[in-house]
Amino acid sequence: MSKNIKKYFPIFMLPTLLAFVIGFLVPFIMGIWLSFCKFTTVTDAKFVGLSNYRQAIADPEFMHAFWYTTAFVIVTVIVINVAAFAIAYMLTKKINGSNIFRSVFFMPNLIGGIILGWVWQLLLNSILAIWGKTIVYSPTYGFIGMVLLLCWQQIGYMMVIYIAGLQNIPGDYIEAAKVDGANSRQMLWRIILPSMMPSITICSFLTITNGFKMFDQNLALTNGAPSKMSELLALNIFNTFYGRNGFEGVGQAKAVIFFIAVAVIAVIQNRLTTRKEVQA
Amino acid sequence: MTKKVKHPVFWTVFFSLVSLAYIFPILLVFLNSFKKKAYISREPFGIPMGKQFVGLDNYVNGIEKTDFFQAFGWTLFITVASVLVIILCCSMCAWYIMRVKNALTSGFYLLCLFSMVVPFQMVMFTLSKIVDMLQLNTPWGLIIVYLGYGAGLSVFIFSGFVKSIPLDIEEAAMIDGCTPIQTFFQVVLPIMKPTCVTVAILQAMWIWNDYLLPYLCLDIKKYKTISIAIQYLKGGYGSVDMGAMMGCLVLAIVPIIVFYLFCQKYIIEGVVSGAVKG
Numbered sequence: 375m376s377k378n379i380k381k382y383f384p385i386f387m388l389p390t391l392l393a394f395v396i397g398f399l400v401p402f403i404m405g406i407w408l409s410f411c412k413f414t415t416v417t418d419a420k421f422v423g424l425s426n427y428r429q430a431i432a433d434p435e436f437m438h439a440f441w442y443t444t445a446f447v448i449v450t451v452i453v454i455n456v457a458a459f460a461i462a463y464m465l466t467k468k469i470n471g472s473n474i475f476r477s478v479f480f481m482p483n484l485i486g487g488i489i490l491g492w493v494w495q496l497l498l499n500s501i502l503a504i505w506g507k508t509i510v511y512s513p514t515y516g517f518i519g520m521v522l523l524l525c526w527q528q529i530g531y532m533m534v535i536y537i538a539g540l541q542n543i544p545g546d547y548i549e550a551a552k553v554d555g556a557n558s559r560q561m562l563w564r565i566i567l568p569s570m571m572p573s574i575t576i577c578s579f580l581t582i583t584n585g586f587k588m589f590d591q592n593l594a595l596t597n598g599a600p601s602k603m604s605e606l607l608a609l610n611i612f613n614t615f616y617g618r619n620g621f622e623g624v625g626q627a628k629a630v631i632f633f634i635a636v637a638v639i640a641v642i643q644n645r646l647t648t649r650k651e652v653q654a
Numbered sequence: 655m656t657k658k659v660k661h662p663v664f665w666t667v668f669f670s671l672v673s674l675a676y677i678f679p680i681l682l683v684f685l686n687s688f689k690k691k692a693y694i695s696r697e698p699f700g701i702p703m704g705k706q707f708v709g710l711d712n713y714v715n716g717i718e719k720t721d722f723f724q725a726f727g728w729t730l731f732i733t734v735a736s737v738l739v740i741i742l743c744c745s746m747c748a749w750y751i752m753r754v755k756n757a758l759t760s761g762f763y764l765l766c767l768f769s770m771v772v773p774f775q776m777v778m779f780t781l782s783k784i785v786d787m788l789q790l791n792t793p794w795g796l797i798i799v800y801l802g803y804g805a806g807l808s809v810f811i812f813s814g815f816v817k818s819i820p821l822d823i824e825e826a827a828m829i830d831g832c833t834p835i836q837t838f839f840q841v842v843l844p845i846m847k848p849t850c851v852t853v854a855i856l857q858a859m860w861i862w863n864d865y866l867l868p869y870l871c872l873d874i875k876k877y878k879t880i881s882i883a884i885q886y887l888k889g890g891y892g893s894v895d896m897g898a899m900m901g902c903l904v905l906a907i908v909p910i911i912v913f914y915l916f917c918q919k920y921i922i923e924g925v926v927s928g929a930v931k932g
Contacts, residue, residue: 376753376754376755378828378834379750379753379754379834380754382750382834382835383750383754385746385835386746386747386749386750386834386838387746387747387750387751387759387762389743389747389801390743390744390746390747390801390805390809391747391762392802393743393798393799393801393802393805394762394765394766394769394801394802394805394806395802396784396788396790396798396799396802397781397798397799397800397801397802397803397805398765398769398772398777398802398803398805398806399765400780400784401777401780401781401784402769402772402776402777402780404780404784405776405777405779405780408779408780415783416780416783416784416787464665464669465669467665468662469662469665469666469669470662470666471666471669471670472669474673475669475670475672475673476922477914477918478673478676478677479673479676480921480922481676481677481911481914482676483859483925484859484863484910484911484913484914484921485863485906485907485910486862486863486864486865486880486881486906487863487865487881488863488865488881488884488885489863489880489881489884489903489906489907492884492899492903493679493680493682493683493903493907494679496679496682496683496686496694496698496896496900497678497679497682499695499698500682500698500699503695503698526676526679531925534922534925534926535925535926535929538926538929573929576929577929580929583771583773586773587773587774587775589774589775589865589866590863590865590866590881593865593885594885607775608773608774608775611775612775612778612866615778615779622779625779626779629773629775629776629778629779630776632773632775632776633772633773633775633776636771636773637771637772640771
C-alpha cells in the first residue's frame with residue numbers, strides 16, 4: 375500500500391513541504407549563518423566570526439532584558455499554574471454556576487496581545503493615577519503590570535487543561551483512597567497531583583514558552599519604558615533589529631542565544647516533569 | 655470525580671466576585687468608549703453622563719483613523735483562508751508521512767517537532783526578507799507563510815491522530831479500487847473531523863491575534879490587520895488618541911466575544927485536545 379501512496383508525493387506532501395521550507399527552514403538556517411555576519415540586508419553579508427555574539431553579551435540592555443525576562447517567567451509560571459490548578463480543583467466540584475465561571479476565565483485568551491496590552495494600560499494607568507503615577511513610572515511597575523496581564527490572560531487556558539485532567543482521573547482511585555481512610559489533604563497530594571502530572575507537564579511547558587516569547591503585550595503596555603528598562607527579551611531583540619542601523623547582526627546573534635535558552639529550558643522542564651509522571 | 659464541597663454558597667459568591675473582577679478591565683474600556691477624550695484620563699472610573707458623554711463620536715473617529723472595517727476584512731480573510739489551507743495541506747501531509755516511511759518523511763516529522771520550540775524572533779528578520787524577495791507580502795502570500803510557519807504544530811497534531819487510525823480501513827478501501835486520493839478524502843478525512851476542528855481553533859486563535867508576523871511580512875501601507883491598525887493609533891511621538899483607541903478596542907473585542915458565546919464548547923474542547931505534549 376505504501377508504494378501505491380508514494381507516487382502521490384507531489385499532491386500530498388509537496389505543498390506543505392515547500393511552504394515549510396520557505397516559511398521556516400530557510401529563514402532558520404539563514405538566521406544561524408547571518409548571526410556570524412555583518413549585514414544590513416541579506417545580500418551584503420560579510421563573515422565576522424563571533425564578534426556579534428561578543429557585542430550581544432556585552433550589551434547591558436540585553437543582559438538586563440535577559441534577567442528581567444527570567445524573573446518574569448519564574449513568577450508567571452508559578453502564579454499561573456498554582457492559580458489555574460486551584461480554580462480547576464474548585465470548579466470540578468459541585469458549585470452553582472461553575473460553567474459560567476469557566477467561560478469567563480477562559481475568555482481573555484481569545485483577545486489579541488496588542489488589544490489586551492491597551493486594555494490594561496487604561497486600567498493600570500487609571501488606578502495609578504490616584505497616586506499621580508503611570509505604568510511607565512518604573513520598571514517594577516511595568517513588571518507587575520505585565521505579570522498581572524499575563525496571569526489574567528492565561529489562567530483560564532491552563533485551567534481548562536487542568537479541568538480536563540481532573541475529570542480524567544479514574545473514579546476507582548478516589549474510591550479506593552476513601553475506603554483506605556485518606557483525608558482530603560492526603561487525597562490531593564498522594565492521588566490527585568501524581569495522576570495530574572501529564573497536565574502539569576503540558577501547562578508548565580506552555581507557560582514557560584509563552585512567558586519567554588511574550589512580545590505584543592509588552593509592546594502595547596509599556597513599550598520598554600522607562601528607558602528600555604521594562605523590555606523583555608523578545609522586544610529587546612526586535613528593537614536591536616529595527617531600532618538601530620548596522621546592528622542587524624547583533625540582533626540575529628541575540629535571537630540565536632534566545633532560541634538556545636528557550637530550547638534548553640523547555641527540554642529540561644520536560645525531562646523533570648515527565649519523570650514524575652505515573653502510569654495510569 | 656465531582657463531589658460536594660463545604661459551604662457551596664460561599665464558593666458561588668466568591669467566584670462570582672472573582673468573575674466580576676475578571677471582566678472589569680473590559681467593562682472599563684466599554685465605559686470609557688462613550689466618554690469625551692479629556693475625561694478618559696481625568697475620570698476613568700466615572701459613568702459617562704452629561705457633558706462627558708459623546709455618543710458614538712469615539713467610534714466614528716476611531717473607524718476613520720484606522721480604516722477599521724478594511725483591517726477587519728483583511729484579518730478575517732487571512733485567518734479563514736490560512737486556516738482552511740493549513741487544515742487541507744497539513745492533514746494530507748501528515749497522512750502521507752505516517753503511511754510512507756522513508757528518510758524524507760521521518761526527517762520532516764522531526765523538523766516539525768523542532769520548529770515548535772523555535773521562537774519567532776529567531777526567523778523574523780530573514781523571513782521578512784525572503785517574503786519581500788518572493789513578493790509574498792500580500793494577504794494571499796501571507797497564507798503560504800502561515801502554512802509554512804504553522805505546519806509544525808498542525809502536522810504534529812494530525813500525525814498523532816493518524817497513528818491511531820487502523821490500517822485495515824484504508825486497505826479495504828484500496829482493495830475496493832479507491833485511489834489514494836479517494837481513500838484520503840472519502841475515508842480518512844471524515845474520521846479526522848474532530849482533529850480538524852482542534853487544529854482550526856488553535857491556528858485561528860493564533861493567526862487572528864498575531865501582530866508581529868503580519869507587521870513584518872505584509873506591505874502595511876496597503877494592508878493592515880486589526881492588531882496593526884490599533885497599534886498604529888499610537889503616533890510617532892508616543893501620543894495616543896485615547897478616545898479613538900477605546901472605540902477601536904471595543905470594536906475589536908465585541909465580535910470575538912459574540913463568536914466565543916456561540917462556539918464556546920468547540921473552542922474549549924479544541925484547546926483541551928490540542929494540549930498535546932510539545
